[in-house]
Amino acid sequence: MGKKLRRAAYSVAAVAVAGAIGYTALVQYGLHKSYPPTVQLSSGDALKEQIKRGEYVSRLSDCTACHTAEGGQPFAGGYTLKTPFGDILSSNITSDPKTGIGNWTQEQFDRAVRHGIGSHGYLYAAMPYNAYAKLTDQDLADLWAYIKTIPPVDNEVVENQLPFPFNQRWTLAGWNLLFFKDQVFKPQPTASEQFNRGAYLVDGPGHCASCHTAKNLLGGDSSAYLQGGALQGWYAADLTSNPHSGLGKWSEEDIVSYLRSGTNKITASSGPMTEAIENSTQYMTDEDLKAIAQYLKSIPASDKPIPTPLSSENTAMITGKKVYESQCGACHVSNGTGVRNMIPSLAGNPQVNSPNASSLINVVLNGTEGPLTHTNPTAAGMPEFAQKLSDSNIADVMTYIRNSWGNSAEPVSASQIGKARKELQAQPWQGDSMHVVK
Ligand code: HEC
Ligand code: HEC
Ligand code: HEC
Known part of the structure; x- marks a missing residue:
């Protein structure tokens, strides 16, 4: 190795060492930074009020959705979040001292919820601390008052089930540096x-x-x-x-x-x-x-281009119309307007016009139960068509609803449906070529 080259190699190594020391310092700084509470827990009747407010903050934040596994105890964790990098399980956040957060202080809770550092180090952003960072000090304290009242459940969870290198929590310090704005919400002074x-x-x-x-x-x-x-x-x-x-x-x-x-x-x-x-x-x-x-x-419109609708003479449109009339029209009505507050309108429906048809494909393949809420306790459901219709018939009816009645969106292909069938674990088509609408 020539002298010049060696010197260059040394300085590269020196920079790398300095970088690693800087990075380690950053990781350590993040892990040990303190967050002393500015709003304390109340006592007596005021505490009861605080717990009630905290329950509402928990509703607003939808903590139950991720921290309750299907069929599991509330807040006991173990719900699997699938990410493109692998599986992450939610933590047990009941007051169990051994497997939950029963021994935690308000500061530890704050560090996890608003700053992304939990009992094993940096948290994955599957826990939306990058949004919760905006919670006010008052809401955070109220939330803590409520979470502390969750009855203990003994449930050991191994959160991190990612493959190497994604399972290395220290690397998340870098992620935070790039994407995490650790800042409480700032109201716009001129807005209402x-x-x-x-x-x-x-x-x-x-x-x-x-x-x-x-x-x-x-x-x-x-x-x-x-x-x-x-x-x-x-x-x-x-x-x-x-x-x-x-x-x-x-x-x-x-x-x-x-x-x-x-x-x-x-x-x-x-x-x-x-x-x-x-x-x-x-x-x-x-x-x-x-x-x-x-x-x-108030959010300005995205500038996604609006495609020109396909002609009704297009072959996919002709077949799609036949499928629609025999399978869908009874509910969604021949002009696509549905039945108010019961069967969605497909005409002028933003999801039907969306550049990404995943939700529509999902609903048509697997059907859906419809939302059950206090104000709508008996929602109508959409039947599943996976077994009834071939890939190409589903693709054509999608293309048809996306390009009729004033709608316009990219056509859907039979191979897209085939792929979705596998990924969504939908039933195979039960028909034969005799039952394909042509
Ligand atoms: C979108 C899903 C999701 C939501 C919503 C969510 N969490 Fe989490 N939470 C997770 C996951 C996943 C983890 C584990 C992350 C990890 O180990 O890196 C976690 C971890 C935590 C931890 C750290 C526990 C520990 O032992 O380190 C706390 C505390 C927590 N969540 C509290 C809350 C609270 C309070 C709310 C509501 C304000 C909430 N979470 C909402 C998914 C979620
Ligand atoms: C866990 C993921 C998730 C979260 C969190 C979420 N949404 Fe959604 N949202 C969706 C999906 C998926 C759809 C499409 C559903 C469908 O096609 O029926 C949707 C649809 C919508 C729609 C209907 C849009 C349309 O054109 O049909 C509105 C409005 C909406 N969400 C508002 C919100 C608001 C406001 C919040 C925050 C308070 C929120 N969403 C949080 C996943 C989410
Ligand atoms: C038995 C009545 C019925 C039939 C038949 C039916 N649907 Fe539906 N469809 C519904 C209901 C009810 C919903 C709303 C489900 C929900 O609440 O999520 C729905 C939802 C949808 C949605 C989602 C709309 C949105 O706003 O997100 C699409 C797309 C759709 N149907 C297309 C079709 C197509 C294509 C067919 C024929 C292959 C069809 N439907 C047949 C009742 C029906």
Whole structure:
């Protein structure tokens, strides 16, 4: 090795060592930073009030959704979150001293919920601390008062089930450096109180962006704020004012009705949004729902291009129409308008016009039960068509509903349906070629 080259190699090594020392310092600093509480727990009757407020904060934040496994005890953890990197299980956050957080202090709770550091070190962002960072000191203290009252459940959870290198928690210090804004909510001084409350609910406890904002390759939020995001076979819709695939044509009342009951005059919720409505948004006060609606309506429209609708002479459209008339029209009506507050309208429905058809494909293959809420206790369901229709017939009927009655969106292919059938573990088609609509 020549002298020059060796010197270059040394300095590269020196930089790497300095970088590693700096990084280790950063990791250690993050892990040991203190967060002394500024709002203390109350006592007596005031504590009872505080616990009640905390229960509401827990509803707003939907802590139960992830911290309760299917058929498991509330808050005892063990619910599996599938990420593109592998599985992460939620922690037991009951007051059990051994397997839960019964021995924790308020400061430890704050460190986990708002700053992303738990009992094993840095937390994965599957726990939405990047949104909860915005919680006010008061809400955080109230929430702690409530969580402390959760009865103990002995349930040991191994949260981190990721493969190497993703299972290395210290690497998350780097993730935080890139994507985590550790900052409490700051109201806009010129905006109304209602607007600021809406922004707080959406970006803080409601953590709407964790599903509705597309992620980059490292799982951080992209800059396309609330413009729609793909997740586990669903598509969390565009919530901006885009008039075609977003909420541009929804009134504030349409948004309130959807978040309260799961339905409105246009659509009905399904999949992960039904869970969010059933566990969280249906419990929000009218004022809070109105605040969210006002805030969402203020978000400028995404600039997704609107495709030209396919001609009704297109072969997929001709077949799709026949499938629609024989299988779907009885409920969704021949002009696609459905039955108000019972069967969604497919005409002018932002999800039907969405560039990503995952949610539609999911609903048609597997069917859906419909949201069950206080205001809508007997929601109608959508039957499953996986066994009844071939891949190409499903693709054509999707293409047809996406390009009729004023709708326009990319056609759906038979191979997309075949792929979704596997990924969603839908039933195989039970028919034979005699039953294919041509
Ligand atoms: C979207 C799912 C999700 C939601 C919603 C959620 N959590 Fe979590 N939470 C997780 C996961 C997953 C973990 C484990 C992460 C890890 O080990 O890195 C976790 C970890 C935690 C921990 C750390 C426990 C420990 O032992 O380190 C606490 C405390 C916690 N959550 C409290 C809450 C509270 C309070 C709420 C509501 C304000 C909440 N979580 C909402 C998924 C969620
Ligand atoms: C766990 C993921 C998740 C979270 C968290 C979530 N959403 Fe959704 N949301 C979805 C999915 C998926 C859909 C599409 C459902 C469908 O097609 O029926 C959706 C649909 C919607 C729709 C209907 C849009 C349309 O065009 O049909 C609205 C409005 C909405 N969400 C608002 C919110 C708000 C406000 C929040 C935060 C308080 C939120 N969502 C949090 C996943 C989520
Ligand atoms: C028995 C009545 C019935 C039939 C038949 C039916 N649907 Fe549905 N469909 C519903 C109901 C009810 C919902 C709302 C389910 C929910 O609450 O999530 C729905 C939801 C949908 C959605 C989701 C709409 C949204 O706003 O997210 C799509 C897309 C859809 N149906 C397409 C079809 C297609 C295509 C067919 C024919 C292959 C069909 N439906 C047949 C009753 C029906």
